[in-house]
Amino acid sequence: MRARLILASLLMAALLCTTAMAHMPGAAPAPDVELRPIQIYDGNKLVEISIDDLAAYHGKCTGQGPSKCPCVVIGYRAAEAGINALYGDEIPERSDIMIISAYPSMGSLQDFQYITGTGPEMDYKETGTFNLILADGTEITDFSNKNIKKISGNIGPDDCKFTIIRESTGKSIDLALNGDIFPSDYFDLRKKVKITKNATPEESQKFLDEYVALRDAALTKPAWELFKGIDEPPEEEPDVFGGGIFLSIFILFVAAGIIIIRRK
C-alpha cells in the first residue's frame, strides 16, 4: 500500500513538472533571440525589463513556470515598440507610461502590469497606468485567469490592438498586430484546444505547430512587420564622401610608402 502511494506521488510529481515547464506541452523551445530590454526609471532607479523577466513574471502569476508564449512575446514587442516610438533615446519614468490593451490574454496583460508596475507581487516605487478595454469599449477590471480565459474565447486577430500613451505630453501611438502573422484557423484551433478542450489530436498538433510558428515570428520579426502603426526606418544612404576621403588618404599613404621603400 505504501509503495503504491509513493509510486502514485512520484507519477503526480512528474505530471506537475511537465506542466510547470511549459504552458503548451510539446512546444519546441523559443529561439534564442537578443531583444533589447525595455529601460524605465522606477523613482530614481533604472530598471531593465527583458523578455525573460516578463516570461518569469507570467510563469509566477500563473504558477506554471516561465513561458515565452506568443501572448507574452506580443505584449513585450508592443510595449517596446510603443515606448521606443514615443520616447526615442529618452528613458521614461514608469509613472509616465499608460498602456491600453484591447487584447484579453493573460500573457500580454501580465506583461503590461509588470511594465507599468500595476501587477500583484511586484517590488516597485512608482506605477504607471494599465487598462484593459476590449474592442467593443467594455472595460475589464477582473483580471482573474478564469475571467480572462472566458473573454478570450471569442477573440480574433482584430482584437490585438494596443495604445501606448506618454502621459506627460499626451502623445500616443496605436499599434495593431498585423493580421497576416496569424494563420487563418489559429483562433478557432486555440478555442478548441485551450478553452472548450474538444480538439482532435490532429487539431491539437496543428495548433501546436501554429503556436510555435506564431511565437517565433513574434520574437524575430522587426516591429514594423509585426505592427501596423510603426514605420520602417529609412535605409541609411552610405556616406560615400566620408569613406572616399579616408580611402583616398589611405591609398595615398600606402603608395607613398611603397615608393619610399623601393627608392631605399
Next chain:
Amino acid sequence: MNTEHNTAQIYIAALGLVTMILGLVDILVWIGFTGGIEFGIMEIAGDDFFRWAWGGLVVFLGGALMLSGCRNVGNIQEFSKVLLGAALVWIIAACDIFAMICENIPAGEEAPEFLNSFAGFVGGFAPPYAPAVILLPFTLVIAYFFYAWGFADES
C-alpha cells in the same frame, strides 16, 4: 641636442600621452565604466574583448614606450623605444583597417546579394574610426624621423 630634436621630443611626448590615454579609455569602456563613446570622428565601442581590452592594452603600452623614449630621441636606443611604441599602434590600426575592408566586401545581412555595391563599400570607410586609426597618421611622423635622422642607415 638640436632644435629639431627638441620639437620632436615635445611632439612624441604629447603623442605618447594621448596614445596612453586612448588605450586606457579603450580598456575602461570594455570593462563597462561607461557605455560606448563617440566623440567627433572617433568611436570606442567596447563590445569585443580582443579588440578593446587586448587592443587597448597594446595601444596603452605603445603610448608608454613612446613616453619612455622621448627624453633623448637623438639616441638610437631611446628612439628605438619610440619606434616600437609607434609600431604597436600601427599593428592595431592595421587590424582595424583590415577589419573595415573585410566588413565592407559583403553586403548587409538582410540584403539578398552577397557582394556590397561600390558606394556601400566606399561608404563603409566613413567615420567614426577607432582611436588607433586616428593616431596612425600622427605616428607616421615617427617613421619620417627614423629615415630623416639617418637611423635607418645606421641600423
